[in-house]
Amino acid sequence: MRKLRIIGIGAGNPEHLTLQAVRALEQVEAVFVLDKGEVKADLLRLRREICERFITRPFHFVEAQDPERDRNPQDYAAAVEAWHTARAILYETLIDRELGEGGCGAILVWGDPALYDSTLRIVDRIVARGRLALDYDVIPGISSVQALAASHRIALNRIGGPVHITTGRAIADGLPPDAESIVVMLDGDPRFDHLDPELTIYWGAYLGTPNEIVLSGRLGSIASEIRHVRAEARSRHGWIMDTYLLRKPDGR
Structure with a gap:
């Protein structure tokens, strides 16, 4: 079974990482990131900086383009639902392709994964789909x-x-x-x-x-x-x- 660690990385300062988050990163061999384009390149750069600073084993950085989202929908709930589904399918594909059985990967979440972030709902969808045997845990972060x-x-x-x-x-x-x-x-x-x-x-x-x-x-x-x-x-x-x-x- 593959293991996924959902790690809160704080609001922007690498030193916001908790000791628990640092220990979790030491086990990671793949980090999954959805690229939001050139406009938010700073956010991608900071994730790379955190990985290079705290992951002490060989790892690979897995990037993919974030699915498009309607920012001005007539039905906000339906638009978010469709976006979450697209993200779940994409993450599932990346994890299946890039992480072997028994491997450990991570998704780095801004702030805390429990507060206004979609990652936990998306991972729940992956598990519910039943196509991928996946265990995961959550490391809280500074929001x-x-x-x-x-x-x-x-x-x-x-x-x-x-x-x-x-x-x-x-x-x-x-x-x-x-x-x-x-x-x-x-x-x-x-x-x-x-x-x-x-x-x-x-x-x-x-x-x-x-x-x-x-x-x-x-x-x-x-x-x-x-x-x-x-x-x-x-x-x-x-x-x-x-x-x-x-x-x-x-x-x-």
């Missing part, structure tokens, strides 16, 4: 949420309070009424005009990397600066990964 809090030197929650983690799509019509600390991920085009200007925002992009940018302040005062800085950084690098925390004023 962009943790990296954001560390860079701003803040606690995510108020004393005894909850933290709501969601997406940009989910707050398009406003924030959850009872949430006081809201972390927003996967926001491709942050727009803040519909939100309370008295919110405090802690924003960060390229967290953990040499290109890290962090800004914070009253949302009504800093929203336009965040949008400007974000657009300029995206134009310069060709891509951007950012996360932010919104916090309601005391008593709101």
Whole structure:
């Protein structure tokens, strides 16, 4: 049976890897990567750097083009379902071709595999298809949420309070009424005009990397600066990964 290790590699800093992740990499003989094109070449380069730094045995880097995904679908759930299926078939083909019986491979996941990442669902599909005898485990990683809090030197929650983690799509019509600390991920085009200007925002992009940018302040005062800085950084690098925390004023 082949073994697959799903390894969280942190938000961008190779030193975010845990000791457990480093030990897992030492067993790996093949690393499977879906290439997202020239625009995100930095992400591929960092994966290579991590492998070359921590894998001490001979290994091979297996790259394939990521299946196309409709970014503006009429039916979002159906589009994601089709994309996950295409990815599962591709990974299954690569693992079957590149990893022998009893071999150990890895998929390196940005942040933590359990938080807004599709890899675990895709591997579950491979197993459910039953065409490949595959065992796998999951190595947790430092997420962009943790990296954001560390860079701003803040606690995510108020004393005894909850933290709501969601997406940009989910707050398009406003924030959850009872949430006081809201972390927003996967926001491709942050727009803040519909939100309370008295919110405090802690924003960060390229967290953990040499290109890290962090800004914070009253949302009504800093929203336009965040949008400007974000657009300029995206134009310069060709891509951007950012996360932010919104916090309601005391008593709101």
